[in-house]
Amino acid sequence: MEITKREEEYLETMYILQKNKGVIRVKDISKKLNVRPPSVVDALKKLNEKGLINYEKYDRIILTEKGLEIAKETYQKHVLLMKFFTEILGIPPEIAEEDACQFEHYVHEITAERMKEFAQYIQEHCPYVLKQFLKEHMEKEEAETQKSPPK
Amino acid sequence: MEITKREEEYLETMYILQKNKGVIRVKDISKKLNVRPPSVVDALKKLNEKGLINYEKYDRIILTEKGLEIAKETYQKHVLLMKFFTEILGIPPEIAEEDACQFEHYVHEITAERMKEFAQYIQEHCPYVLKQFLKEHMEKEEAETQKSPPK
DNA sequence: CACCTGAATTAGTTTAACCTAAATAATTTA
């Protein structure tokens, strides 16, 4: 049975909620994913069908072995992409977050892995060049921020 | 009126077909996007509604000003991402292609731009380190290729 | 313990994107 990108996103969200709050509630998923509670319930039913979570109505939600595995993989990619975008490219966190949040569902294993290796390699072999690159762009951003009309 | 990721993909495909073949045919879009011709016709109707192409049945398809603009922007991101994945990370073209094909529709302008700048910066300031990084991974891939069962 | 409130759920729709099968138009070829 196929798992969609969106389902992956639901799983990842639940995994993070579990980690941070200890429980997974419909309301919180709803808030995080910016969808209405009934949409969450729909998703939960499907994920349950597919054996990725254990869900019975009004009962607590638990990721299964398989669901947890997918959630973790996705989350790892997310973290890795975030690091790359912010630490190597110097992208502002909010933007990096959005980019990572999409790309994590599409990026091939090899590409993700390579990004991680590349980051390490550069940080080790030419940290100064990297620092310089980031510095130049930080300055540029500062300037942009100044320019923007002060509300 | 909103434009979807998929519509962006259609526009980009048509743009490339126009460039390479001179004409845009349903059959060719169908082949490139791996969908059946009726799906293409559906898409064409919507794009026409939205003023992104000029389309009347059995007539030739033309990108409008607006449609062309979107197509070009998307295509540029595609090219840029491809370059980054292959030339900086050393990802094999077929895989890079698939990654680029998805990410191009989500990546923020600033991230795309920064990837381009980063590539230039590294190629200029530490070409040897880059070459070394790529070399190491090429070798690894060679080895993998050997390992895989020779059909 | 009954009531109230907020959380979760059901029922019924909508939209984007696809599909198959059948019909029609355009193009090529005998």
Add this chain to the structure above:
DNA sequence: TAAATTATTTAGGTTAAACTAATTCAGGTG
């Protein structure tokens, strides 16, 4: 040019993912 082939289109479905409105449940408080 008529017939055959190929391309395009229509008609009618399907599925994923969302929505609103209305209902049901659960936990906390008087």
